[in-house]
Structure formats: C-alpha cells, structure tokens
Amino acid sequence: MTNSAQSTTFNYFVGSGLVLTDTTKTTADLVPLQLGIFNSKNYKALANQTSSKVVPEILIAMGSPNEEKISWTNAAMSFKSVPIRADKLIAWRKSTPKKAQNHKVAIGWDGTSDCKTITATCDEAYTLFLQIEGSPTTRFFGAKPLTETFVVQTGCCDDCVSGCSADVESVVDNFVGQINKHPRISPFVKAEKLVSYTEAPSANTVDYESYTLTIADEGGIQELAAIQATYPNATITRTGRTGILSTYTLIQLEAASAPAAYSNQSNTVISNCSDCPSGYTLVEKTYKYKVQKQDAGTSANLATIASGYSDAGAYRLSYVNGESTYVVTNTTGTTPSAVVAGDIVTYIGYNAPYCELDTATTTAWEASDAYYKTVRELCLVLGDDACDDVSGTSQLAAITAFYSGNSSVVSGSVAQSDNGTCANTYTISQVSDNLMKEGCTTDIPVFTNLDPYKNSYWTVCCDAESTAGTIDKIGIVLTGAYVDTQFGTCSFKYDDFVELDLPRIIVRQGDFVELENKCSTRWAVTELQAPVYPTGVGTNVKKEYIDIMSTKGQRWSDDPRWREIYGYNYDFIKAGKFYKHFYLEFEALDKYFTSTGFGGNDFKQTIVFAFEEDVDTTNFEKLLEGWISSARPDLIDSDTQDNLYR
Numbered sequence: 247m248t249n250s251a252q253s254t255t256f257n258y259f260v261g262s263g264l265v266l267t268d269t270t271k272t273t274a275d276l277v278p279l280q281l282g283i284f285n286s287k288n289y290k291a292l293a294n295q296t297s298s299k300v301v302p303e304i305l306i307a308m309g310s311p312n313e314e315k316i317s318w319t320n321a322a323m324s325f326k327s328v329p330i331r332a333d334k335l336i337a338w339r340k341s342t343p344k345k346a347q348n349h350k351v352a353i354g355w356d357g358t359s360d361c362k363t364i365t366a367t368c369d370e371a372y373t374l375f376l377q378i379e380g381s382p383t384t385r386f387f388g389a390k391p392l393t394e395t396f397v398v399q400t401g402c403c404d405d406c407v408s409g410c411s412a413d414v415e416s417v418v419d420n421f422v423g424q425i426n427k428h429p430r431i432s433p434f435v436k437a438e439k440l441v442s443y444t445e446a447p448s449a450n451t452v453d454y455e456s457y458t459l460t461i462a463d464e465g466g467i468q469e470l471a472a473i474q475a476t477y478p479n480a481t482i483t484r485t486g487r488t489g490i491l492s493t494y495t496l497i498q499l500e501a502a503s504a505p506a507a508y509s510n511q512s513n514t515v516i517s518n519c520s521d522c523p524s525g526y527t528l529v530e531k532t533y534k535y536k537v538q539k540q541d542a543g544t545s546a547n548l549a550t551i552a553s554g555y556s557d558a559g560a561y562r563l564s565y566v567n568g569e570s571t572y573v574v575t576n577t578t579g580t581t582p583s584a585v586v587a588g589d590i591v592t593y594i595g596y597n598a599p600y601c602e603l604d605t606a607t608t609t610a611w612e613a614s615d616a617y618y619k620t621v622r623e624l625c626l627v628l629g630d631d632a633c634d635d636v637s638g639t640s641q642l643a644a645i646t647a648f649y650s651g652n653s654s655v656v657s658g659s660v661a662q663s664d665n666g667t668c669a670n671t672y673t674i675s676q677v678s679d680n681l682m683k684e685g686c687t688t689d690i691p692v693f694t695n696l697d698p699y700k701n702s703y704w705t706v707c708c709d710a711e712s713t714a715g716t717i718d719k720i721g722i723v724l725t726g727a728y729v730d731t732q733f734g735t736c737s738f739k740y741d742d743f744v745e746l747d748l749p750r751i752i753v754r755q756g757d758f759v760e761l762e763n764k765c766s767t768r769w770a771v772t773e774l775q776a777p778v779y780p781t782g783v784g785t786n787v788k789k790e791y792i793d794i795m796s797t798k799g800q801r802w803s804d805d806p807r808w809r810e811i812y813g814y815n816y817d818f819i820k821a822g823k824f825y826k827h828f829y830l831e832f833e834a835l836d837k838y839f840t841s842t843g844f845g846g847n848d849f850k851q852t853i854v855f856a857f858e859e860d861v862d863t864t865n866f867e868k869l870l871e872g873w874i875s876s877a878r879p880d881l882i883d884s885d886t887q888d889n890l891y892r
Contacts, residue, residue, distance in 0.1 A: 257327045257853045258794040259308045260787065260819055263861040265869050267293045273324045276309030279818065281855070281866055283307075283873060286329040294868055298332035298877040305329050306830075306853060306870075312800075315593070315813035321800070322813070327853055332877035334833040336850065343782025343824035343859050346728045349750050350775035354418075355440055355721030357686065362770040363719040366412040368403040374421055375754040378434050381747035382727070387430070391752075394431050396424045415441065418720055422690050425724070433727065434749045438687035440721040447715030450621035452656070452677055453500040457611040458485070460493045462523040462601070463513045470494070472512045477505055490519045490601075497617060497681065504611060511606035522601035531599040532558045532575040535582060538590040543570045554585040595810075616684070619677040620691035621656060624704035625663070626672045645672055648699055654679070655696070673707060687723050724751050726777065739804045744785045748777040784823040787856050791819055820858065828855040828863075830870070 259281060266275065266282035272289045276282060283292045286303045305327050312321035353374070354364035366372060374396045383392040398420045400412035418439050425437040463469040465487050473494055474482045486493035496505060510525070522528045537555055541547040543565035552560035556574035563571040573594070576582065581593050628641060646660045659675035678691035696704045726749035755768045792802045802816075803809055809816065833848040857863050875882045 254850065255794060255852045255854055256797070257306070257325070258791050258856070259306070259325065259853070260791055260825075260856045261308060261861075261863075261866065262818075263857060263863055263866065265865045266291050267865075267869060269293050273307045273326065276307060276324045278309045278311045280309040281306065281869075283870060292869070292873065295872040296876075298873055301873070302332050303329050304332075304873065311815040311818050313596075313813035313815070315811065319799075319812060325798075328834045328851065330830075330832050330834070330853075332873075334848065335830075335874060335878045335881065336833065337829065337831040338871070338874055338878075338881040339829040339831075341782070341827045341829075343826055344778055344780055345824065346746075346748060346780040347775060347778035348728050349726035349748060349777040350773075351724050351751050351753055352440065352772045352774050353722040353724070353753055353755070354769045355442065355719040356770070356772040356774060357440055357721075359770075359772075360719065362721065362772065364414055364418060364721060364769050366400055366414045366417045368400050368412045370412070371397055371399050372417060373397050373755065376425070376431060376435065376724075377752040377754075378431065378726075379750045379752065382745060382749050383434055385745075392430060392434065394428060396421055396428075398424075414717055414720055415439075415715070418722055419690050421722060423692075426690075435727065435751060436725045438723045438725070439690060440687050440723050441715075442718040442720070443715040444718045445716035450623075450675070451618045452621055454497050454617040454619065454681060455500040456495055456497045456614040456617060457505055458493055458495050458614045459508055459609060459611050460486075460491055461508065461510055461513070461609050462490045462516055462526070463492050463510070464515070464517060465490075465492045469513065473508065476508060480505065490516050490523075495614070496611070500616070504613070507608040507610045509606050509608045510603070514603045516601040518598045519601050520599050525603060525605045525607045526601035527604050529600050529602050530577055532577055532597045533579045534594050534596060535574050535576070536563070536590075536592045536594050537572040537574055537582075538592075539570060539572075539586065540568055540588065541570050542568075548572070555582045555591070617681040618683075619681060621675050621677055622691075622693060623707045624674050624676055624696060625707040626674070626699060626702060626704045627669060628672065628699070628702055629669045641670065642672065645674075645699055649674065649697075652697070654694065674704065723774065724753065726751055742785070744783065746780055746783065748779065750777055780824075782825045782827065782856075782859065784819060784825060785821040787825045788816060788819040788821055790854070791856075792816065824859045825856045826859050826861075826863070828867075828870075829853070830855075830874075 260279070261281045262279035264277065264280040266280055268275075269291055271282075271291045273282070273284055273291075274289075275291075283296075283304045283306050284290060285292065285301050286305045289305075292301060292304065307324045307326045309324055310322050314320075314322035352362075355362050376394050376396070378392040384390075398417050400417060418441075422437040422439055425435060426432050459473070465484070469492065470482065470484055477496065480496040480498055482494055482496050484492055485495045498505070516522070516526065520528070535555070537551060539551075543562065547570060548560065548562050551570075551572045551574060555572075556576055558575040558577055560572055560574040563573050565571075574582070575597070579596075582591055584591055626645075642660065642662050649655045649660060654676050656675035656677060659673075661673050662670055663673045664671035674696070676693060676696055679694055680689060680692045682689040682691065698704070728748050753771045755771075796802055800814055801808075801812060802814070803812075830853045832851060834851045835848060855866070857866075871882050
C-alpha cells in the first residue's frame with residue numbers, strides 16, 4: 247500500500263484501456279474498468295486537452311467490475327479518488343514490466359573469445375566447485391548457499407611423457423552429466439556443452455519432428471484425454487493456453503506420416519467466452535431470478551410465468567402446499583416487476599456466456615521443430631543354447647522377440663555380427679532417452695542401460711560406427727532455473743508466496759586455496775547473462791488491488807463462493823500476465839482535520855494505474871497528461887522510470 251516512505255496509496259486502478267471523454271456523462275455512466283477524469287464539483291467528465299486553468303480540481307474514477315448482489319455493499323458503484331488540485335501535483339511516473347532473465351555463465355569457451363577454452367591432460371583430477379545463491383535454494387536447504395564439488399579423473403598416460411592431452415570432450419561430457427543428474431543441483435542449474443569443431447564428429451542419429459495443434463476448447467483434462475484417445479500411439483501434451491485457445495504438441499519420427507487433422511466434434515461447449523470461433527454460436531449471458539407465487543403448479547401456470555417474466559426461458563423448481571417456485575431468465579439484467587400482486591421476485595445470479603458447437607470442423611497439425619536422438623551400437627556375446635545351433639539362428643530370433651516391445655531399441659536392428667565356436671556376438675541399436683535439438687549449445691545424449699538378456703549385459707561395441715571430432719574450442723554453459731509461480735483463479739489466495747528471486751551461480755575450478763599462477767591452473771569463467779528480476783507481476787498486482795480495496799470496505803475471501811455472494815470480482819486481474827504501471831503523486835487535503843476545526847493538513851498520496859502490458863493506453867495517457875501538462879509540463883517530459891510494484 248505504500249509507494250514510498252512519504253506517500254500513501256489509496257487508489258489502485260486496474261484499467262482495460264477504455265476511457266470516458268463524453269462531457270455530457272458523469273461517473274455514474276462509467277462501464278466496468280473504464281477510466282475517466284471528472285470535474286470534482288459536478289462530476290462531469292472531462293475531454294482530452296482540458297486545461298487545469300478551466301478545471302483546477304479533478305477526481306479520477308473507474309467503472310466497478312463488481313456486481314450489485316447485496317445492496318448495502320454498493321459494489322457496483324464506481325471507484326473514485328479524492329479531489330486532485332493542479333497546484334498540488336508532485337510527480338507523474340511510468341514503469342514497464344520486466345520479464346525474468348536467468349543467470350547464465352560459461353566455463354572455458356564462451357562462444358566468442360578464441361583465447362578461452364577448456365584444456366585437460368591425462369592422469370589428472372579436475373574439480374569444479376559450484377555455489378548456488380538465492381531464495382530458491384535457501385528455502386529448501388537452509389540459510390547457507392547450496393554448494394557442491396564435481397570431480398573428473400582423466401585417463402592414464404600409457405605411452406607419452408607428462409603433459410599429454412586428454413580427451414577434453416569426454417571431460418566436459420562427464421561434468422555436464424554429473425551436474426544434470428545431481429539430486430540437489432540439477433533442479434536449480436542446467437549444464438550444456440558449448441563446442442566448436444575443426445572436424446565434426448560422426449554419429450548415427452534418428453530424426454524426429456514435433457507437431458502442434460491449436461484449437462478452441464475448455465482446456466481441461468477431458469479435452470486432453472479426447473485428443474490423446476484420437477492418437478493412441480502418440481504422447482500428447484498441452485503446451486500453451488491463451489484465452490479459449492489451447493495448444494497441443496506431439497513428437498514423432500520424422501519418417502512417419504503427419505498426424506491426421508483433428509475434429510472438434512467432442513468440444514461441444516466453450517465456457518466464459520464472448521467471441522466464438524468458426525462453427526460455434528454464442529449463447530449470451532442470462533440473468534436468473536426466483537419467482538415465488540401461489541398457483542396450482544400446472545404446465546399452464548409455468549407458461550404464464552414464462553411469458554410474464556422471462557425472455558430466455560423458465561422452469562419450475564418446486565411446488566409445495568399451493569406455492570410454486572420458478573426460475574426465470576432474461577438477457578437485460580433488470581429485475582422483473584411482479585406481474586401479479588403477491589409474487590416475490592428475487593435475483594439469484596447469472597449464466598455466463600458460452601459458445602455452442604453447431605458444425606464440427608477439422609484442424610490440421612502444423613510441423614514445428616526438428617529434433618533428433620543419438621544412436622549407439624551395443625554388443626552381446628552369448629554361448630549357443632545348443633551346440634548344434636552353429637549358426638545362432640534360433641538365438642537371434644529369441645533376442646529379437648525379447649526386445650521387440652522396447653521403445654529404446656531401433657526396430658529391426660538386432661543382428662548377429664560374429665559366429666564363433668559355440669558362441670556368437672550380437673549387435674543392437676539403441677536410441678538415447680532424451681530428444682535433442684540443434685542450437686547454440688549441444689545436448690549430451692543420455693542412455694539407460696538396456697535390459698539384460700538371460701542375465702547377460704550389453705556393452706558399447708568397441709568398433710561402433712562413430713568418430714570423435716577434433717576440438718577447436720569447448721566450454722560448459724550453466725543456466726540458472728526460474729520457475730514462474732502461478733495459480734489458477736479459483737485457487738488463488740491472498741497470502742500465496744510468489745518466488746521472484748533467481749538462482750545466482752558462482753563457479754570455481756580447482757582447490758579452494760588461491761593458487762599462485764591462476765592463468766595456468768584455472769579455466770576462464772564468463773558471465774553470459776546477468777539475472778534480471780521480474781517486475782509488474784500479475785500476482786502481485788492482484789494482491790495490491792485486494793490490499794487497497796480492503797481499506798474501502800471490499801471484503802476479500804479465499805473462498806470463491808463468498809466472493810460470488812458479495813459480487814466482488816477479482817478475476818479480471820490475470821496472475822500470469824505482466825502489467826505496466828503509471829503513478830500520479832500529489833498533495834491531498836486531509837478532510838478530517840478540516841472538519842474538526844484544526845485546519846487542513848496536506849499529505850502525499852499516490853494513485854496507481856495498472857494495465858496489462860499489451861493494452862493500448864494511448865487514450866488514457868492523452869486524457870490525463872493533457873490536464874497534467876497544462877499545470878506541470880515538466881512532469882510529462884520526465885524520463886523517470888519506476889518499478890515500485892514487483
């Protein structure tokens with residue numbers, strides 16, 4: 247609630263971009279989330295470029311998003327500021343939201359500098375010391391930073407003098423694998439290999455293709471299940487949701503045919519929408535009223551009620567002891583007057599607008615990104631089941647059958663490579679567990695040990711068809727994690743914790759003591775991307791709005807049922823969105839001291855305006871800045887940027 251040490255916030259307007267400039271209108275004419283500035287003396291709206299010399303004192307008001315369900319709450323009354331005098335303006339500031347930016351550091355080669363790389367010699371132990379700081383780690387592991395040491399031992403020097411080069415790529419791969427598998431470090435840091443080859447390595451790969459499907463639906467588990475059932479041999483995931491549009495993704499072998507177009511015939515209804523996609527018809531919002539009357543409870547009585555009270559349907563709720571209770575609906579939102587004396591008509595709620603499917607349509611999957619998996623060749627030496635099976639034919643068939651349902655085995659890859667005396671060598675091709683994608687960094691293929699055959703284990707073939715590359719420069723990129731804390735509308739709670747801090751990575755190589763010759767003993771560490779903390783976060787906008795409105799008698803409850811009973815609406819503030827802010831600071835007259843005869847004291851007050859970052863605020867700025875500039879043009883020209891609300 248406090249914008250600074252000297253200024254208090256009494257108004258927090260979360261607008262829609264709509265403004266009122268019709269000078270014949272008053273605050274009573276504001277529609278929900280519409281802003282306007284008004285003459286404080288007669289409550290008439292001001293037009294653009296109204297001079298402060300003409301109207302020296304204004305108030306700012308916004309149409310209430312609430313419904314008037316309980317009369318004494320005045321929930322639907324417009325929200326108003328205190329009077330604002332042109333000669334008491336102090337500041338007009340703006341801020342744009344910032345998205346979180348992960349901390350990223352490079353060890354060795356950073357992608358640009360030719361003088362940075364990772365080197366290694368044989369028969370040496372290399373150590374990386376990682377320290378992860380910040381709230382995300384301390385909340386799990388205590389007050390101290392999270393620390394871990396990783397060690398890689400290079401191979402022995404069999405045929406060379408001291409200082410011989412080691413396989414530096416295997417060293418890097420080992421470090422990357424250790425970090426990404428570590429149970430405490432891996433949730434907060436991802437390691438990737440950054441490499442430049444003078445001669446690229448060769449390896450067998452299998453290509454995959456991702457496809458996306460974007461359709462209008464409810465976005466629930468049933469819709470996901472319906473799509474999954476349509477494509478039973480693929481794994482479907484929901485990867486995005488914007489408004490009423492859901493985006494689904496599947497990944498399959500590139501060689502496979504594109505998935506067939508999806509029919510939306512099961513998506514019969516889309517709730518809470520006012521703009522329907524093709525094939526749907528809008529069913530408008532209707533208001534519900536309870537009618538109690540004395541009658542015989544017949545179908546003729548129901549028809550009379552429907553014609554007298556409803557333009558959108560009616561039904562009988564109950565009939566007891568000569569009294570019927572009906573539910574009637576209309577589209578106007580105006581409580582019907584009693585048609586017959588004695589009828590009791592009560593507002594009980596509304597049915598939200600929705601889209602209803604008329605004609606099923608099909609939507610094609612769109613090819614998206616290319617992926618691949620690395621293939622490794624495994625070998626297995628087995629004695630013959632029977633010495634008369636000198637060719638190993640029956641055993642080959644048995645091995646093939648044993649791995650026929652294993653998704654990590656390339657179909658048809660089981661083969662016999664060597665036929666010995668009562669023993670044979672078999673080969674099999676296995677794909678990596680992880681999907682990889684070409685990019686700046688290189689993923690390390692991860693393989694799960696293949697299930698043994700009759701207690702015999704497969705090993706990597708010594709003559710596998712792949713060659714190591716010739717390294718030019720190599721490094722490790724470490725990226726700190728950031729998880730955006732989001733909750734659904736119904737599960738939102740005022741006291742929910744929202745993590746805005748990011749893990750910060752500190753890297754040291756070698757021993758903890760300072761060595762005399764750092765340049766010869768340590769790999770370079772470069773900060774590729776500094777952490778940026780998010781501002782303008784929707785969750786905090788919602789909390790600030792609740793906080794301010796509570797001072798004005800608008801009761802907050804974590805229970806959505808109570809919010810519905812009172813008619814208070816908070817759902818228009820999207821927790822997952824980012825908001826830009828405007829701040830108007832001024833001196834306001836303390837009416838309490840004036841009324842008690844002690845004289846008027848001025849105190850600093852700030853009005854905060856918040857809009858979703860993609861909302862066009864041109865008309866709002868033109869309206870308010872037109873009045874401000876006529877009194878204080880220096881405030882408009884200020885480049886001051888504030889990010890006071892995170």
